[in-house]
Amino acid sequence: MTLSVGVLGYRFMGKAHANAMARLPMFFPDAPDVERSVLVGRDEGALSDAADRLGFDSISTDWEAVVDDVDVFYNLGPNHVHAEPSIAALEAGTPVFCEKPLAPTLEEAERMVEASREAGDDVPAGCAFNYRFVPAIRYAKGLLEAGELGEVHHVRGRYLQDWLVDPDAPWSWRNDEQLAGSGALGDLGSHTVDLVRFLVGSDDLAGGIDRVSGQLRTFVEERPVEGSEGSAEPREDEDDGSVERDERRPVTVDDAYSAQIAFESGAMGTLEASRFAAGHKNDHAIEIHGSEGSLRFSLERLNELEVLRGDDRGYETILVTDEDDPYVDRWWPPGHVLGWEHTFVHENYEFLRAVAGDREDGRFRPNFEDGLAAQRVLAAIEESDERGEWVETE
Incomplete structure (x- = not known):
């Protein structure tokens, strides 16, 4: 077929x-x-x-x-x-x-x-x-499902980038509320909310997140249009009259957000994302602390998972590249690491198999329902910022 x-x-x-x-x-x-x-x-x-x-x-x-x-x-x-x-x-x-x-x-x-x-x-x-399809994240999911961390108490998720630190970095559609909806909240925060749901949440519409308290901030209120004199990245055709020199447009989305989250299970969590975190290129990190152990992961070291197993000897760094690790048997010998692009290969493999009817369960996750669940949490964080109080996610 x-x-x-x-x-x-x-x-x-x-x-x-x-x-x-x-x-x-x-x-x-x-x-x-x-x-x-x-x-x-x-x-x-x-x-x-x-x-x-x-x-x-x-x-x-x-x-x-x-x-x-x-x-x-x-x-x-x-x-x-x-x-x-x-x-x-x-x-x-x-x-x-x-x-x-x-x-x-x-x-x-x-x-x-x-x-x-x-x-x-x-x-x-x-x-x-x-990011659900990173082998280390799949490994973490297995540990949590097996109960190796015990009862989850704390969840921390952050997604830090620095591509907008320069106030003269050019305006793009990602800076416009009508085109993007939100800034770091939707662009980066949606990934974090989904990973939290995937690892420790539930399948209901809010993913086990009961209520949130959020804060959004815009640090630079306007940016130069690419090709104008003030832009950090002038176009080759900047003198053809198509862009006015020194043209600037307003930034109508957030540059960063932070949120506290309360789970129905009683666990507590913190989330944050920023495009202004100097020195962080694509640092999507998750920490989970339970009664029997902890784990932590960063996308900037996506082949590694740090795990603490119920004692005080410190974290063990696991290189998730063995043949019995999720998806890794399709690639290279142990220790030959994978990269960001491979997450898309895994994702496309699972989705296209679902389309062809080759999956045993017949379904692909994450689906539109998962996208809506993340959107409900994001909307609650935005509402909390506007109201200045905790907001329930449903």
Whole structure:
């Protein structure tokens, strides 16, 4: 069976998923055959160049003509275009894989989930929380499910980056509330909330998180448009008149957030994310402390998991690269580490198998329901910041 795939978006995430699809037949021969059929975007010239580089057969500037003409539709565009194309594809009976956060707003996420429910279990709808597919995270999940950490008391999650520390770093759609929904909260916090749900939460709509107290902050109120004189990254065509010199646009989303969370189980947690954490490039870290032990993980050392097993001798660093570790038997000999890109290979493998009906349980997780669960927590954090008080997540 060969699945024809249409992909909306050809920049950061488009490259990541196209690369994953190209790697599947080499390392995961039991994955369905995939035909990178059509690449969707607005700029025909840029689309053609991207299609050649990423291995797509054709291009289209009209997603409506694509969603019911392919076997699978990947929605990898900016947040504000997540809802309509995804809903249209599901209504056409086409499985959908959508980037995170599921939508800019809770209301749109709810509409997407309703479309998924109406499409039924035979039409998988996946949400792109790729960090669930890090082998070390899977290893941690196994420890927690086996009860090796005992009763969970504390959960700490942070996602720190520094790409906006410079006040002259150029404005992008990620700085606009209408296009992105939120800033570090949705872009980075959605990943952390999903990992917390995956590791220690539950399958209900809030993922076992009962209430939250949050704070959001914007440090730089406006930024130069790329190509204007004030931009840190001028364009080659900055003098063609298309961008006014010294043009600046307002930043209408958060640069950082922090939150306290209370679990229904009685556990307590803290979450934070920032684009202003100097020295942190992509530091997504999780710590979990239980009655019998603890663990900690950082994406910047994604092959390692630090584990404390019920004594005071300190943490043991486990290199999660053995053949019996999750997914690692498909790659290299023990000690030959994996990288960020491999999480997308694992994610695509599981999703496409669900589309082809090759999974025993017939389902893919994380799905749109998981995306909505994360969105409920994010919305509660934002509401808490506005109200200045604890907010329940349901």
